[in-house]
Structure formats: C-alpha cells, structure tokens
Amino acid sequence: MSLTITINGSPVPLPEDPRVSLLDFLREHLQLAGAKKGCNQGACGACTVLADGERVLSCLALAVQYQGRSITTIEGLASQDGLHPLQQAFIDHDGFQCGYCTPGQICSAVGMAEEWQRGVPSHVTQDLNTRTIRLTREELRERMSGNLCRCGAYNGIVEAIATHCGEVAP
C-alpha cells in the first residue's frame, strides 16, 4: 500500500524518493505550479503553502514529512462558488504587479489570519497575555515579513489583508 498525502482535498501517492521537497513534488510531479520557487532556501516565502491550515515553506520541507497530512496550495483555495475572499481582496486592492510572489503571499495571509484569530503572538505583540490581539499595521507587516515582493507591491498587499481581516488598527 503506497503512502499518501492529501493535496487540495485529494489523496495522492507520495514520491518514492524521500529526498523530494514538497515544493518540487507539487510543481514537478503534480504540475501544480502556483507555489513558486524563488530562493529555494527559505528566505523569500514564494513557495508558501498550507499544511492542515498552517503555513509552511514548501522548499524547506520534504514531501514524505507530510504523509497523511492535508496540503492546500493556491490552486485549492478557490471553490466552485468563486475565489477565496483573500484572492478577491488582492485583486480589489492591487496587491500584486508581476504576480510571482502572489500565491505565497495569499497562502501566507490565509495562515496568518488564522494564527492571529487564535491569539498566536508575533515578535511585536505587546501584551502576551491577551487572546484578542489588535491587528495593527505593524502586527500585520511583521506577521507577513517572511514573504518578500520584488515588485514592492506592499501597500496593496497590506490593504488587501487589512480589508479582509477587518478593523485593522492604524
């Protein structure tokens, strides 16, 4: 019986070679080219996907590490009803130029919003005892700081995420 990983809701056999990164597995084996290979060393965030809702850098992960886990890529965020609200927000707020970093930005933002709502603190969170962290622009930027954009579309990216999360304090 082959070992499987769930990709965007469907079980898929894992690669026989345990050295294959999750990113290469998605892009080269499954032709899911949404997650991008930027630096391939954990520095740019372009390869970000979600593993059971948590954001991970797929270039630093081995596919076999995620046996039995559920991976969501940018291709799996939209539904039959339409785009994910964050995908729509990026369009509405010009959160991209060339688009190369965008899949990673959006996957990261989905995971980040979950972390924030669960009360997970960041490096700049002042009160570590509160479960209701105010998502200031500083918080938002810090939490998204692992995702780089060579086009400098940061203002649109921040507006898109801020709008999606609602009530972001200045």
Ligand code: FES
């Ligand atoms: S490609 Fe994974 S962090 Fe840059």
Ligand code: FES
């Ligand atoms: S939109 Fe071009 S790198 Fe971000």
